[in-house]
Amino acid sequence: TDLPAEATRDISAALAGLLADAFALYLKTKNFHWHMSGPHFRDYHLLLDEQSDQIFAMTDPIAERARKIGGTTLRSISHISRLQRIADNDAEYVHPQDMLAELREDNMRLTAAMRQAHNTCDEYHDVATASLLEVWIDETERRTWFLYEASRVPPGRE
Amino acid sequence: TDLPAEATRDISAALAGLLADAFALYLKTKNFHWHMSGPHFRDYHLLLDEQSDQIFAMTDPIAERARKIGGTTLRSISHISRLQRIADNDAEYVHPQDMLAELREDNMRLTAAMRQAHNTCDEYHDVATASLLEVWIDETERRTWFLYEASRVPPGRE
Amino acid sequence: TDLPAEATRDISAALAGLLADAFALYLKTKNFHWHMSGPHFRDYHLLLDEQSDQIFAMTDPIAERARKIGGTTLRSISHISRLQRIADNDAEYVHPQDMLAELREDNMRLTAAMRQAHNTCDEYHDVATASLLEVWIDETERRTWFLYEASRVPPGRE
Amino acid sequence: TDLPAEATRDISAALAGLLADAFALYLKTKNFHWHMSGPHFRDYHLLLDEQSDQIFAMTDPIAERARKIGGTTLRSISHISRLQRIADNDAEYVHPQDMLAELREDNMRLTAAMRQAHNTCDEYHDVATASLLEVWIDETERRTWFLYEASRVPPGRE
Amino acid sequence: TDLPAEATRDISAALAGLLADAFALYLKTKNFHWHMSGPHFRDYHLLLDEQSDQIFAMTDPIAERARKIGGTTLRSISHISRLQRIADNDAEYVHPQDMLAELREDNMRLTAAMRQAHNTCDEYHDVATASLLEVWIDETERRTWFLYEASRVPPGRE
Amino acid sequence: TDLPAEATRDISAALAGLLADAFALYLKTKNFHWHMSGPHFRDYHLLLDEQSDQIFAMTDPIAERARKIGGTTLRSISHISRLQRIADNDAEYVHPQDMLAELREDNMRLTAAMRQAHNTCDEYHDVATASLLEVWIDETERRTWFLYEASRVPPGRE
Amino acid sequence: TDLPAEATRDISAALAGLLADAFALYLKTKNFHWHMSGPHFRDYHLLLDEQSDQIFAMTDPIAERARKIGGTTLRSISHISRLQRIADNDAEYVHPQDMLAELREDNMRLTAAMRQAHNTCDEYHDVATASLLEVWIDETERRTWFLYEASRVPPGRE
Amino acid sequence: TDLPAEATRDISAALAGLLADAFALYLKTKNFHWHMSGPHFRDYHLLLDEQSDQIFAMTDPIAERARKIGGTTLRSISHISRLQRIADNDAEYVHPQDMLAELREDNMRLTAAMRQAHNTCDEYHDVATASLLEVWIDETERRTWFLYEASRVPPGRE
Amino acid sequence: TDLPAEATRDISAALAGLLADAFALYLKTKNFHWHMSGPHFRDYHLLLDEQSDQIFAMTDPIAERARKIGGTTLRSISHISRLQRIADNDAEYVHPQDMLAELREDNMRLTAAMRQAHNTCDEYHDVATASLLEVWIDETERRTWFLYEASRVPPGRE
Amino acid sequence: TDLPAEATRDISAALAGLLADAFALYLKTKNFHWHMSGPHFRDYHLLLDEQSDQIFAMTDPIAERARKIGGTTLRSISHISRLQRIADNDAEYVHPQDMLAELREDNMRLTAAMRQAHNTCDEYHDVATASLLEVWIDETERRTWFLYEASRVPPGRE
Amino acid sequence: TDLPAEATRDISAALAGLLADAFALYLKTKNFHWHMSGPHFRDYHLLLDEQSDQIFAMTDPIAERARKIGGTTLRSISHISRLQRIADNDAEYVHPQDMLAELREDNMRLTAAMRQAHNTCDEYHDVATASLLEVWIDETERRTWFLYEASRVPPGRE
Amino acid sequence: TDLPAEATRDISAALAGLLADAFALYLKTKNFHWHMSGPHFRDYHLLLDEQSDQIFAMTDPIAERARKIGGTTLRSISHISRLQRIADNDAEYVHPQDMLAELREDNMRLTAAMRQAHNTCDEYHDVATASLLEVWIDETERRTWFLYEASRVPPGRE
Structure with a gap:
């Protein structure tokens, strides 16, 4: 690449965090996919x-x-x-609605980081x-939208 | 086509209405697909x-x-x-169950028109x-069935 | 096959029962798929x-x-x-949650028979x-898991 | 649907019989597919x-x-x-040619019922x-044709 | 089939003619496809x-x-x-526009026969x-529409 | 999303217009696709x-x-x-060349709006x-290019 | 093409005959495919x-x-x-074995002509x-082989 | 692998034999596929x-x-x-029914070896x-079943 | 499932470890895939x-x-x-041959655990x-074989 | 290869020219594809x-x-x-019909060289x-045919 | 397009150079793909x-x-x-490692031009x-990365 | 076929040898594929x-x-x-480079026989x-080319 060394350093670092x-x-997300329960089981299991x-x-x-611009990246679980x-x-147990709410927050945090x-x-x-x-931000906002609307409770009737 | 001119006129008119x-x-249907909310969000979003x-x-x-039988057809949004x-x-806001009920009525109306x-x-x-x-009537009756059963509330327990 | 005659007899019988x-x-399962109702209609309709x-x-x-090991198998509805x-x-009418519960029991029975x-x-x-x-037991246990979790009611909120 | 109640009743009944x-x-057909024998084994096995x-x-x-027009349908093996x-x-044993002949009769009966x-x-x-x-009648008549010609014996030579 | 013998005879005859x-x-159509010429060569070549x-x-x-209802059908070029x-x-030579016009007539004749x-x-x-x-009539009317519109000359400008 | 409320309001509005x-x-475009005529019928029919x-x-x-960034969008034909x-x-009648010219103008207007x-x-x-x-602008400019070149008349010879 | 005029004339003529x-x-071949009968019905029906x-x-x-080398080709059924x-x-009736034999002869004749x-x-x-x-000769010889072996009668037993 | 050396030796030897x-x-099987003859030619040609x-x-x-567990395997035709x-x-010539019978025996022998x-x-x-x-035994038993049923002669009629 | 509670406990634990x-x-493996270098770069990059x-x-x-037999499973990176x-x-830097050798050891360890x-x-x-x-052990032994042979150095010549 | 050295030399040279x-x-061809204009724009754009x-x-x-027979081949734009x-x-500007005519000549020249x-x-x-x-000559003659017929002007009417 | 004329001129020129x-x-790249040699032949042949x-x-x-924004583009080899x-x-001969190094430089130059x-x-x-x-820069940087790592020699051992 | 008997005899014999x-x-080739080793393991394993x-x-x-022209062909391993x-x-052991060299010779021999x-x-x-x-000669020459270039050692540096 023809980018300066600081670009490689700073952008690689940002990408490693993401x-x-x-x-x-x-x-x-997989954790909640595996441990989902309740009448919406299949629907949320598939969503996640x-x-x-x-x-x-x-x-x-x-x-x-990160590699293409000459930097390095993640190496292990730790x-x-x-x-x-x-x-x-x-x-051990998370309520289905809490699962959706928590993931919504996490995805919003990821959008900001991106x-x-x-x-x-x-x-x-x-x-x-x-x-x-730009593509990943769009996808992350889509996940947030789905999680947001799915956790809104409609008034009264249901 | 070998159909008489009145056939072309009347059938084209019927098709333009449909x-x-x-x-x-x-x-x-797209409107409700886009603005859906509630715990059934993903399920109804996909259904619509x-x-x-x-x-x-x-x-x-x-x-x-309409063109094949020598007639003309729709030309614009207006x-x-x-x-x-x-x-x-x-x-601005429609309750999910009301969305399903309204579409059910609309589909029944379409069946009758067809x-x-x-x-x-x-x-x-x-x-x-x-x-x-004949094919489209069958499909419309299927959409009606799905919307009908999805808006029936089972007694008591849930 | 090179299996003894009793093997053919006993295994064919077990397979015919299964x-x-x-x-x-x-x-x-098809019966419940066809006669499903309620807000989860589409989701359970697809699941079944x-x-x-x-x-x-x-x-x-x-x-x-059964045929490969030299036995015979089922011949008719009766x-x-x-x-x-x-x-x-x-x-005539089965509550959606009862449908799931009954199928869960039936699948567990099938696992034991297998x-x-x-x-x-x-x-x-x-x-x-x-x-x-071994493959079919795994599949049957998966169906049981889905039916089990889908019929668990999460505490309080929904 | 916009069909009258008797239509739903009578057509559902006819469909349940079919x-x-x-x-x-x-x-x-599966029974004969599984228990086929003789020099034509593979050919008839595939046909069935x-x-x-x-x-x-x-x-x-x-x-x-039946469901689309508001009726119900079959529920069990019994x-x-x-x-x-x-x-x-x-x-226990059915001659291959008798298998074809019997199925030909059954398919003709089904055509009439349809x-x-x-x-x-x-x-x-x-x-x-x-x-x-209309589509299913065409298919059933095709099955009948195949079964009929396959059970005609050409004169003399073979 | 369960149709009477005259049905087989008359319908087979009609089908043989078609x-x-x-x-x-x-x-x-292939003849014109092969011998097409002029600035529209590729377009008409593909259309045909x-x-x-x-x-x-x-x-x-x-x-x-014809065979499914027990009749026979065509046997040779003659x-x-x-x-x-x-x-x-x-x-030896047919003007491209004449090709389209002649085929339009032929397709209309086929519609009437059907x-x-x-x-x-x-x-x-x-x-x-x-x-x-019903399906083939629809297709034949579509071919006629295409051939008709392609042979209309717009006023003046081109 | 982490965008401010005015962003949601202004961008949603822009998207609704588009x-x-x-x-x-x-x-x-469909209107002209359906009502096309003339020697270029098939070619322009496909293009549109x-x-x-x-x-x-x-x-x-x-x-x-619009939904992903928390806004709403279109709801109906009106x-x-x-x-x-x-x-x-x-x-009732539009000359083929006029169809192309009008769509070219419309696409240019859409590019500017985007x-x-x-x-x-x-x-x-x-x-x-x-x-x-960015992707949609590129596509719209491509449609404009095609419509522009297709409506240029080469000097003299044709 | 850069071939001489006689080449175009003679080769086009040979191709028209083929x-x-x-x-x-x-x-x-289609005739026999449609009118096949006997125990080998499906097998020969598919073969043809x-x-x-x-x-x-x-x-x-x-x-x-023929067109690529500047010649013309067939124009009609006659x-x-x-x-x-x-x-x-x-x-009206051809014995299945006679069908295969006749086609075998015809394919051999086609090989010679090619x-x-x-x-x-x-x-x-x-x-x-x-x-x-060269490719078509190979295919024609393959069809001949299949028709030849299928019409050989094995000694005695069947 | 973590298997002992004798396991590698004995299992590799067994696999080389298979x-x-x-x-x-x-x-x-290819030999018989290539040299098949008789009225069942195509059917048995495909089966083999x-x-x-x-x-x-x-x-x-x-x-x-054999390689995965650290052993070696076959090296040549000899x-x-x-x-x-x-x-x-x-x-030079094998009767079709003898072909099927001989392969049936060979497949049974292979099952025993497996x-x-x-x-x-x-x-x-x-x-x-x-x-x-386990998978290959099942497949070999299936081949044996097909060959066995195809060589059974039904009583009397054909 | 119909397995006893200890089975669920012990097998789930074993699966969580795996x-x-x-x-x-x-x-x-991804780490080494991303940070590979040397003349074999593309080959090893693809292998990993x-x-x-x-x-x-x-x-x-x-x-x-683990879920199918009624147990739970992993929940997070930690x-x-x-x-x-x-x-x-x-x-920071691992020699390509050391990468292959280390992964070979790790895969052998995984085989033993399985x-x-x-x-x-x-x-x-x-x-x-x-x-x-059984399937995963086979795959792991295949990965070990590839890594083993790829890290053997042939005598002398290269 | 087992061809003599002069064969490699002469054939490689011929292939390099082609x-x-x-x-x-x-x-x-791409040049004309990119710079095409006029009412046939899309049709010729696609053809080229x-x-x-x-x-x-x-x-x-x-x-x-050329490499397979031991020769070398082209190395650069120059x-x-x-x-x-x-x-x-x-x-800067080439009339559409001139584009077709020029390419027709070039393809004929290529046929002769091949x-x-x-x-x-x-x-x-x-x-x-x-x-x-032989395959490439056939393709080149096909391109020539298309370009030839597309540049023939039918008498009078259009 | 709605871009000013200078935009068309300058951007088209930049695109023509690229x-x-x-x-x-x-x-x-093709030249080196065709004339590659050495023990890495297949690997580098595929890479290029x-x-x-x-x-x-x-x-x-x-x-x-360039055409979409109203400009022109390349016309010939010269x-x-x-x-x-x-x-x-x-x-005539380029060492494999020199091939990779030269292409790496060329790709870096292309990145800068883009x-x-x-x-x-x-x-x-x-x-x-x-x-x-943006997409093409990313791809070019990826090619550079691959060529760079493939031409790094690991210390000592190989 | 219409070839003379000697043609069948001689060509079948030549084909049986091939x-x-x-x-x-x-x-x-499979033997060397299975028993390959060394740093090029995966690359040569795939090549073979x-x-x-x-x-x-x-x-x-x-x-x-051979069958299509009326001859017979191979019947067994012996x-x-x-x-x-x-x-x-x-x-027991063949050096990777010797494997490639030996196969190159064998493929050249096969080309000559063809x-x-x-x-x-x-x-x-x-x-x-x-x-x-002609197709198989081309393929065999391609295999020879790959094996030849892969066994050439570039001067000095690697």
Whole structure:
């Protein structure tokens, strides 16, 4: 690449943080997918499966993008632990509605982190990384929308 | 075609009405698909997406059928407005169960309109248009069935 | 095959019983799929459709397995009636939650019957039939899990 | 649907009878598929497999059609037994040519039953059910043709 | 089939006539496809290829339908010659616009012949043959529409 | 989303306008697709079909994008009528070249409206909406190019 | 093409003859496919269907090859009649084994005609036509092999 | 692998024997496929083609399994000759029914050899090799069933 | 399921351990895939990509199997950290041959852990979990074989 | 290969010339594809796209064929310039009909060059290169035919 | 388009330069793909094939983008020669490692040229061209990464 | 076929020899595929797998070609042994580079044998067999090229 060394350093760092968050959110989404219960079982089980697939699909491109600009990326489970900003949830039982609400929060947090990384890219004119982030922000906002509407309770009747 | 001129005139007119209704119902179904909320969000969001796809798939064949028998068909958004018999619903918030109930009524209305168009075709022995209508009546009755059963509330327990 | 005659006799008998159960469970699952109602209509309608497809997919391999080891298999609807251990349910109305609960019980019963058939195969070293049963037990336990979690009611809020 | 209540009652009843026949014929065709023998083994084994697939493919649409017009449908194996008009055949050995001949008769019987159901639909102007029956009559006549020609013995030479 | 002998005789005869016409029209359409010329070469070459494919796709089902109801069908090129009502055109050069116009006429003639065959089927209540004809009439009217519009010359400007 | 409320308000409004234009342009393109005539019939019929498909493919993503950032979107045919800036054309006959010229103008107008919406997104740093618009601008410019070159008349010879 | 005029004349003529034969053989193979009977019904019905598909697949390339070298090709059913060397068979009943034998002879005759056409191409160094003929000769010899072995009667036992 | 050295030695040896048998049976099945004759030509030609495909599909996994547990496998045609237990048959003419009978015996022999190899795996707890053998035993028993039923002669009539 | 409570407890525990190892090995394989270098770059990059895909494909089935027998499974990144037995490697630079060697060791360790879990399943007659493990052991031994042979240095010449 | 050294030399040289011509013709065809205009815009734009795809598809096989017989092939854009016999056309505006005419000439020139290369192959008995050339000659003659007929002007009427 | 004339002029010029570079780099990558040698032959042969495919896939969109904004683009091989900035390499033998190193440099040069073109687009607010360039920059950086790592020699051991 | 008896005899004999060589080369290529080792393990393992697939794909067409011209073909493993001209290699260890070199020699030998068989076909004007050989010669020369370049050692640096 023809980007300066600081660009490589700062953008790689931003991408490593996003990658750690993506893996942490992937595992939490899977956790809730596996431990779902209640009358909406199949519907939410599928919803979280689709969302986890979409999150997982981001991971390899994030890591490879860091490599393409000459940086390095994540190396291990413990490396994820050190960098992740999405909190773990090891509770034995989580109410289905709480699962959706918690993931909604986490996805909103991820959107903010991505927008911040986009700023870093803008600063260094790394238009290619920025372009990838634009797609992922759109996807993350879609997941947030679904989780938001699914956790709204309609007035009265049901 | 070898059909008489009145056949072309009357059947084209019937098809134009159905086409306007189909577009109006398509947009309402999409409206509810986009603005759905509540615990059944994903399930109903998908249901209405499938139904809107099925309704949309009717539009081109309806229009082309009118052309095949030598008639003309719809030309614009305002043309739809003038012909549609399915009422618009621009309310800011509609309760999910009310969405299903309203669409059920609209689909039943569409079935009746199609059966009437079928009679017109029978009168002029336009067996090809009739044959297409038979498939669309079946599909419309299926959408009605789904919307009907989804809005029945089981006694007591849930 | 090089299995002894008693192996053919006993394993074919076990497979015929499983096949009758599979057809009976298939039809009951379809029955509930067709007569489902309530706000979860589409979700449960699809769930039972997937489950009935999976049950149906077992039937031909069960029958052909009996033929491969030199035995015979089911011949008619009345033959099913005589052998089936899954009870029929001809009620006019069944509450959606009761549908799920009844199928959960039936699938657990089928798991137990399959595990017993597996023992018969072990006895005669019929490793090929045993291998097929292992896959079907896994599938049946998955159906049971889904039906179980879908009928658990989360505390309080919904 | 906008059909009168008697239409729903009579057409559902006709469809339930056809569904029971379809399941009974499906199982008999499978029975002969599984227990076929002789030099034509593979050829007839495949023929009956194709035919059983085609028969099975009718079952869900028949049942759903009854639901779409507001009726109910079959519920269990014993329900099939009570309604089926295709006779069971539990014989230990059936000659291959007799298998073909018996199925040919059964398919002809099914054609007649379908044509009768078509008349019921015509009476109530249920054009959608009628349209589905037209396809199934064509298929049943094709199965009959194949079974008929396959059981004709050419003069002399073979 | 359970249709009377006269039905078999009359409907088979009608189908044989249609089949001869279909083959004759197929070959003429191919003839023009092969010998097309002028600035619209590729466009018309493709148009006639699509139309010939659609015509050819009718031939096997027409023949098999006659067999399904117990009749026989065409046997040779000379058999086609004797029955065809679509005239041959062996001219060395045909103007592209004349090609389209001639085929439009031929397709209109075929529509009329099909509608007549449909009447024969109605008479004998052969609903399955009638149902197939409805689809082919629709397709033939579509080919006529395309050929008609393509040979209209817009006023003045081009 | 983490965008401020004015961003949601202004971008949703911009998207609703574009969506109304997209539906209006879709219907006009279809109108001309259905009522095309002349020696170029098939060629232009296909061209407008491809263009209408491409326009239609934008509609759902435009609507869903508004939802993802917390806004609402179109609700009905009359809602389109109120917002659309693409003029309807209900003329009985339009010359083929005029059809192309009118659509070219409409597509250019749409490009300008999209570029304006892009500015709004830039203002609020909504990089995800901006990214989608970039693709649609490219597509709209491609449609314009095709319509432009197809309506240029080469000097003299043809 | 850069071939001399006599090459175009002679090779086009040879191809027209082959095309007429191909259509005549196609129709005879279909004739026997439609009117097959006896215990081998399905097997031979399928065999002749595959063979007729393969023969039909040759027709367009033969005709287009004549066009590519600047010649013309077949124009109508009667044109086929005048050029075909494969004899028609309009008999009401043909014994299955006689069907296979007759087609075997016809295919052998076609092989000889193709090899002769190949010589004509060699003479004029038309390597491209020759190359196509090589593939079709191989296919025709394969059809002959199948028809030959299928009509050999094994000694004694069956 | 973590299996002991004797396991590698004994299981590799068993797999090499099975691989030699598989290649020998593959070639004999192909031999009969190529040299088949008689009225059942196409049917048996296809049957043996399917069976040879299934046998061939075993060969690479058998060889690779030996490599996975640290052993070696077959190296040449002569290596096959030394290890194969399926006898060659180079006769100029074999009656179709004798072909089926001989292959049935060979497949039964292969089943026995596989079951013995399964015992060797059980002894060393090599559960992965055992699992593969279970699938191949099932397939081999299926081939045996087909060959057995196809060579049974039904009483009297044909 | 019909397994006793201790079976659920012990098998779930064994599966949770395997799942943690699978995720840890997945990430290490990806780490080496991302940070590979040297003349074999593309070859090893692809090798590790294929292996990581295969490892990842195990994770959902392992977790779901625990759920099917009534147990729970992993919940977070830190949960993986607590259970994993595959060591992390966060070194800045690892020689390509050392990467292959380290992964070979890790895969062998995983094989042993799986065989131990298989014993636990045998103890409780959980044949379905055992059957899944057999496939994964085979895959893990294949990965080990590839890594082993790829790190053997041939004598002398290269 | 077992061909003599002069064969490698002469055939490689012939192939290099053809490859240069293919690239030059590819670029000219693309040039006209990109800069097409007039009422036939879409039709000719597509025609030239198909032709350029077909030309491009020849390039890798031509180059690899030279390598297979031990020769070398083209190395750069300037290498093409030195060897190409198809003239460049950098004119700002070319009339659509002139575009077709010029390409027709170029394709005829390419046919002649290929036939000459075929003679070289015949001389050295390089049957494999010859066989590939036969396919490309056929394709080139097809492109010429299309370009020829598309540039013929029908008498009078249009 | 609604861009000013200078935008069309400057962006088209930038795109023409990139297109010439893309063709030149395509041919050089193919050159090395065809003339590769050494123990890594297949691996590098495939690597360069993938890279040349990716480079070629850019060419049509670059040219069409210039057309969409109203500009013109490349016309011939000599036009490429005049504009290309990637140097040709016609050497008889190039060491495999030198091939990779030279292409790495060329790709880096292309990245810089693209980023410069991106600036031109930004200046004129041509967001659609900019968006396409972002994808191609990412791809070019990926090719550079692969070529860079593949040409790093690991210390000591191999 | 219409070829003379000596043609059948001589060409069948030539094909049988080629078939034996093809099977022998197939097994040797597989042998080296299975027993490959060293840093290039995966790359060569895949190379030989592709080559063995290509060789295997020739076998059925060679055998069927002999049958199509009325000859017979191979019957057993020992029949291969008697006819093969490719030597077996049962060595315990073969150096990777020696594997490639040996296969290169074998493929060159096969090319020569095929060219000789082509002469035999030319003599009898069996153009169809000749045509098939041309494709296989090209493939065999390609395998030789790959094996040759992969075993060339670049000077000095690696």
